[in-house]
Amino acid sequence: MADVPIEDKQMLVKDASPDELVIETEKDARINLTAVYRLLAYYGLDDTIFTHASARVPGENAFLLNPFGYLFDEITPDSLVKIEYDKHINPDGTTKANAAGYVIHAAVLQGLPDVECVIHTHTTAGVAVSSLEDGILPINQFAIEFHDRIGIHEYEGIAFNTDEGPRLQRDLEGKVGLILRNHGLLTVGASIPAAFYLTYYLEQACRVQMAALASGRQIRWPAPEVIEAAPGQFTSSREPRKAGVRMWPAMLRKLDSIDPNWRKG
Template identity: 35%
Template sequence: MNAILKPPSAAMHPDEWKARVQLAACYRIFDLLGWTEMIYNHITVRLPDSVTGGQKQFLINPFGLHYSEVTAGNLLKIDVQGRKLDDNPWPVNPAGFTVHSAIHEGIADAHCVMHTHTTNGLAVACTQGGLAQNNFYSAQLHGLVAYHDFEGITIHADEAPRLLKNMGDKPVVILRNHGLLSWGKTLPLAFVRLWTLQRACDIQVAQAALGPAIAVPEAVAVKTTHDSFQFDAQFGAGQDVFDALVRRIDRIDPSYRN
């Protein structure tokens, strides 16, 4: 494993290569789970200060590649304005980084930001009531979900203050009429948060065809969220789940490590 994580050249900091491999693996996991939208949507990671010397630099997928084509080597390195910092020939999607940039900039612990347009996630985002407190997964997200109204394609920087105000400190966001979003101080934490929200949406959509649902009482939801260990650093904060999926990707196609 250490040999695989060795940078391709002495010019690249080992911490950057480690972040690249982890992010590329995440793109392949999203593809495995069906969380793709052709060449659109993004997962972004802020590079650590050990790499940047305190400057704000990020990794993002090359615009034009499917998630199944993303590798550690072809990820783009960009600044907070979305400008490329390397000679990677692939372009940056400006609409893709506008929201991510706002969150990375506005929330200190937002090391990783993820956004999806999954069918069930978007379906719930289009409903007046939003996420229903009626299943095992939504009960683990009590008080953790923010909402932001749709303002069109996210290419306008002036939306950022409104987005951040609506998010507050909540780690998962339902972008109304648009999709789902999560952030975390680590990539695995952002992933397990988004996975939980996605599962809640999947169940909500499936259940809707069966008639009125049994609501989870607020006191029970509060207790369930408190007792949910998957977000807790003591229990891995998503790292064990993410590692299991990385092992699965390695068995299928380890080319993301190139």
């Protein structure tokens, strides 16, 4: 049987409700970014109170970040901190959010105008892969989606210095994410749902890779021509930073089933 064209394959999947995907107001951004935090916690991609995800405030020169000190499943729409790029220091010298979070997210959002959401994780598998000389190996289908789409950013210590910003922007050029060497992962999406999709599946690639390496058995590599061609089969190949939006309504339903009140407060 001949290949079904990609567009026809998409017709087989129930269309997402457009209402779930509109992110036009600050409230929309707060609800959807809260969903990101809750989902990161649900899938075990959080790191107690550390790491961070950000989203632009539509129409404003500001972004939302987690209130430092909250577990990710404690975060609510109203608890997210709104930060203007040049006003992240309070009059008393304290910062409005995690300092490293500000440095990383402000740099990426200011440097990459098509990016709406940035997610950074410290998962065991992500940090493990970031500690390997090889980085992500195209030895499984999860990883192949990201072949040539993930940059590398060298470790410079905890990101307290805004000087690191231009290097983060440079390393993300044309990519959907970064391996932060010896540190973790970072993804950038043209929407909040896209960034979550990229984080979820980049994590899957890392988990499978580490499991395969840990087996100690010989790795079976796909043929080189398949590694080169297969990334083009993913819908994400057309506009990589817009990947995965179709998954988002299902993710919101998952949160509703866990806690019907997660959008409130």
